[in-house]
Amino acid sequence: MQLWTSNQQLQNGNFTIQKVLGGGGFGITYSAIEKNTNNIVAIKTLNPIHQSKGDFEQQQVKFVQEAFRLVQCSHPHIVKVHEVINENGLWGMVMEYISGQDLAVYINQRGKLSEVEALKYINQVGTALEYIHQQGMLHRDVKPNNIVLRQSQQEAVLIDFGLAREFDLNKTGSMTNSMTEGYAPIEQYERRGKFGAYTDVYALAATLYTLLTGEAPLPSRFRITGIPLPSPNQRNPGISDKVNDGIIKGMGLEPHERTQTVREWLELVMPNQVKSFNQNESPKTPQFKPKTLLSVLPIPSLEFLAYLNPCPVEQNNTPKQIHTQKFEFEYAKINEKLEIVYYRGKAEVFIQDLGNGVTLEMVAIPGGNFIMGAPEDEEGSFDFERPQHKVSIQSFFIGKYQVTQEQYQVIMERNPSYFKGKKRPVERVSWDDAVEFCTKLSKLTGKEYRLPSEAEWEYACRAGTITPFHFGETITTELVNYNGNNTYDAAPQGIYRKQTTNIGSFPPNPFGLYDMHGNVWEWCLDDCHENYEGAPRDGSAWVNDNYFYKVLRGGSWYSIPEDCRSATTDKAGCYIGLRVVYVAS
Template structure:
């Protein structure tokens, strides 16, 4: 069956029709999406259950059609603006595994549409209707599941403004709670937090300040608290508050449902009508939840399940957000022509570094690979041999090289051993990779990050770096037999194999600018900046460990490297003994053969040049 999208028709058509049998309208949006049935209707339009006809599995999706019922130019413009903002916010937030992903946004037949991930499952309202009032344990589980999601939303400076049971779905595939309907949400600007605006949100769940047009982050916490009270009592929130006494009377409506004083205290503070007395952040709620229920609350990390005590959580932010993300994986032939493109998926955790700066760490699965280059690989050398098998345990690695924004934020943390410049880079830009950093400075940076986050952040071992860079491939580059400047940032005046010449940008590029990753989900592996590793330099792999650890014995540090810049390239001079360290990946300044997965370079840890950066491991 195909549902006509013409708002004046909405005829149900038999399967296989391309045009509505009643009004003649096209049934497929952008020749790809077609509606199956109406899911719901609100003030700004309709929502349809739909199918993505472009994908072989014909997966379900959701079509949101902008169709405001209000009249008047100003009202329509405001509604259109809100719909457009919802698309922008979904693109920003939708990569979180518990927020629907935005799949497309476009205009067709003079109407706005957005296509969104379909979440199969029941809303909490449906659960309440089917199963009755929630127990205390169910409410604790709900808070544990939703608070990290809400933290993620607020971290991106968004207020949802319509948290309620109908907008929370328990996903059937994994029982995770998913927050939906960001149409009422608001992007927060620091200069406008106290400015009155349009009142949006469901009245029964709406915080007093939001009802006055001044929503705050705490307004979402209020709505979450009211949602919990409703689920515990199955009584409309309108009857749970006594306006004459200015107090909540929800306990009178529990009807035998048992709620402890501990949970009651948390709920009372969530729904406090005086804003200053209410929880001001997700972190505060989480701290109390841990303080009262620390032994019952567990947080998944990429390897196992770790119990968290109140002591661990009270003085830190909520747990790192875990999310899945998708990306393009590209393969080219020896001439640089694309021969394959496919979608990949990986999982990452997002650490909050403060001031809106985050760090994305990708889960790298364990495995065994062949490290080094065969003798027949163009540009390879004795230093990349003998090839040997190495087994790597699962670990986390930075999705991108560390940026200048990330460097600045962590470098502002209290000093441990060394002073750090807040702005060491030659090329300036918060989203550009940091460069001109000593190996010793990088180690200090990792130590500061570890102390602040409470996890042992470090540089990757050389074996971990190559394993992660290859991502299961055996070719010189993870993209195939050559490299092009459409895929990486290097000196495009020079070629590898039969590949074409290309751009020489003469500087770093923003991380993630090249819209593809390797099969593990890592970006900017080839070129842009050299990446420091933890290992001392060895002239070959003779005697190298097979377990992926840092090879810190038997160094071949016979030479100290110094840099002399001439008109064309770097000249390396041998000037004495030092503890050289390994760099990997090549840079914007290098020929493509230096950007190969197997290429190794050893440098003085005090080597300072504007193409040396790093990414972290955990």
Template sequence: MQICQNLHCSNPFNPDSNKFCMSCGHSNFGKLLGNRYRVLKLLGEGGFGKTYAAEDTGRFDDACVIKQFFPQVSGTAALTKAAELFKQEAKRLFELGENHPQIPRLLAYFEQGSSLYLVQEFVQGQTLLAELHQQAFSEEQIQQLLVDLLPVLQFIHDRNVIHRDIKPENIMRRQKDGKLVLIDFGGAKQVTQTSLARQATGIYTIGYAPSEQMAGFASPASDLYALGATCARLLTQSLATQDANGNLCDRLYDPYNAQWLWRERLQEKDITISDELGQIIDKLLKHVARERYQSAAEVLQDLNFNKAKVAPSLSPQSPKVIKVIPKFKSSLFQSSQVSNTLPLKTFEFDVITVDTRGKEISRNRSSAQFFEEELGSGITLEMVSIPGGKFMMGSSLKEGHEREKPQHPVKVSGFFIGKYEVTQAQYKAIMGSNPSKFKGDTRPVEKVIWNEAIEFCEKLSHKTGRTYRLPSEAEWEYACRAGTTTPFYFGETITSNLVNYDGNYVYASELQSNYRKQTTPVGSFLPNAFGLYDMHGNAWEWCEDYYHENYQGAPMNGSAWLTAGDGIYRLLRGGSWYNVPSYCRSANRICAGVDNRNLYISFRVVFSK
């Protein structure tokens, strides 16, 4: 079925059985928009126009999106002027899309009849609104959203472009790589809906736009306000709606007092977020524009943990003072032969490699050595021997994020690391408690803050007489890669048969797969070549290092990077059951505050002589 190409009709039309629309009688036989684009279906419509899914017959029937605008002006001169302004706006959109990968490319623009059209790249994926309907966003997801989108906003603002309509339905997560893409810029809408004497007015969505934008004075700070409103709604899963009489209902904003109530909604849901993120959102949502952040770069500076800023004070609800320095010292390993006095055992396992489609292309039998720590009540901790060696840490120029670069050589001495993430049974044996949401003795312990992971290491060290600690970031990546250089230790991609992650998304050419929405017992999937399990997915794992924005000046000897960084924030590695596949790559790195307690954060331990 196709859509009738009468500009004022959007009824289904079957070209195989009839060539006239049964609703309006319009002839559709052989007609194409712009003599090139075949309309497939209506995606949406509003006061400004309609959006269609289409095929580009001049480019091997490639999928594309067509936006049809109806100029709200009359008279030949006014229409001619509107068309000229539309052309200028199209040129600006073209330049944006050609120069930034998170803005859809503009493929064409044209006039037909009394309408104006933009043809844009089709972005396969789903909007954040669709994700929000599934569940509220976590603090980590909001932080990552800001990290992904703020550079895009800075890019467009530097080019004197204001988006004007930032909201969850205009932010799309691209399926192939999980990146957020900013869609549906308001400039073309503005050109076609305003009179020529009032070019500054008009485009906004109630519930996201600040008062100055609704009064016709949009600025970069207006986009930042809308981004703050988007974050607040994603955190609280609270959207503005209309009642049966068309009245606006919004539990997140009190218009009488011009006050946002997002903190109250979180409190009702018994959800807490860090004071740092809360302050950022509050500043984004300041009613007076001059009191807000004035640029996306300013927000990024705060989000990336401004090095000049003192450590934030604890909120009144915090149960104890946060310590950020472990009681034992992280040591550089003196020898790769750390196992010569331990009673080692050997275990065997299969190691597989997959192609970009997720299809197995090789399988080999391998083995590794390990020793066991007795924790009491029959509970043991298996520690796998990792030989020393050299590797290239981080992502190449063609892969990953700037925070994973520059790629650099690192020499790592031998060590032992947990065969699995610390399980709930192991954690309870040492700590006497189990904070996890997804209960199960063999599942990884989660909702563990960094300091509790450090305390676990200290108590385990005291119990066993061996010095246990968290891995350095370099050790973690070296252990994860296990000699591989591909994005994943399985090869070019992963599938939900190999890793516990959000299988609704893909990394390469594999099919969408299963999303379990919770942790799985450790050892449920095949290990890497070192015999380590769940280094991709299941739960994020704490590392010992301070967070640094990139690898400039990073140690090259495998030790933890504990200088010149922000001690309040520590590294997390590996991705989790909650994340898209790109977050589970061997090189991917994120950070979190030492008091971040979340149901997808765990850890594993390291021992060395």
């Protein structure tokens, strides 16, 4: 795998590499010209030199996952990541290009800073850290070199998220222990170190130490031997007692000796002066329009990214006649303690007008690869859900919700549902009626709608996950409408509602799709088969004129949880509805 070179064009000419801005063993950053806007951008990629193929592929998976999360970050003091690209198997993140000095160069040229100026920059970076902590991330490499001053505004911007990782305060040893001497707390030297927001508190306090003294602090690995940390005012008597004591507190050797959040530490150092970040405030960066759906997707799983590479998502796969808009949502996961944890996601949708004030929302799903079917040890699975096999999926649009009764009424002029309600999913729909619905919808709109193939349905349901449910290892009736008298894995019994519920009543999956588990069964195009031997690998429907049985997916309100799994396939049921697909030409 080759590094990029000057004047090389990426993404079909959308970017032209100018030069290398910097780099080392971990990554390389280039400057590039973006074709449509003629703006300079920075593109960061990993360095494959001197790494084994297996190690580099694992690093790329983590790199891309972090990049996806950074794409969704919007803060005036965090370098803006516009999109994620893939060029010949090498992933890169396209970022805001910041013209200015980093704080290490700044103080090297000007000497130590005044308290007022130093606290201004620390406050700005502190709000940035607060923000990324709220996203479930740590930076883990805060230091003067990774804080750049925008030349025009003299605002501090936090850069270089090469060590950034998601964190879980209940786990230890889940991160690589890379660090920068002087700014890394002791837990980053320990093999089983426990990380948290206090890890970045230490580095931020150490950065303030350097800005006010002009010298890097004593590394924590020396302090652990008993060598004391020289107080900041020993090196700069002009430092106030409040700031001096705050730095010492923030640099407590053990995590419990520090404040546990950045906000607490900022209030300690500069009470009543801490700037709060307005979520509606946006960075002062050049206008840039990303070209790939990767930039609007929720964070994929490691396994999903591993299968994506080296199949990049298609470029410009939304036709000009389709006007999409971004939407934000909160999707849920169940952790090992059966606690429901929420994450923020983004996706793109186009809204189809059906007339009479009724609309249909279609969500953009990126192309990629995934492993279809259930592993042999998955609870409640069957042999006809195997063998697991890798499938390539082209990008498509799928209904954000199951087709509702009001949508069905507009198109078919009838409503067969037992449980009536405009916003409830239509049910008691035959496969022939589902196909007829798609045919009439296509005629009305001029777009070719159809049922999803079984592979497309499972790919959309999983949304990058490999667990039995997109929520995790199990489900609860807080998240899915199913027969709560039955349980799966370690989950407790819940509610049995004995009827359908309105669409959108439960959290979506990471693609922004609702009710992929439960509520009503959904028709697919495929015929039923005994197993997946000989199944298509290109995402197409598997049809061989076995008309009698067609595939059902997703489970329903009366299903046991095993029948709601991502891999579950069935050929008979009642209370069946549908979800439609549109493939952009």
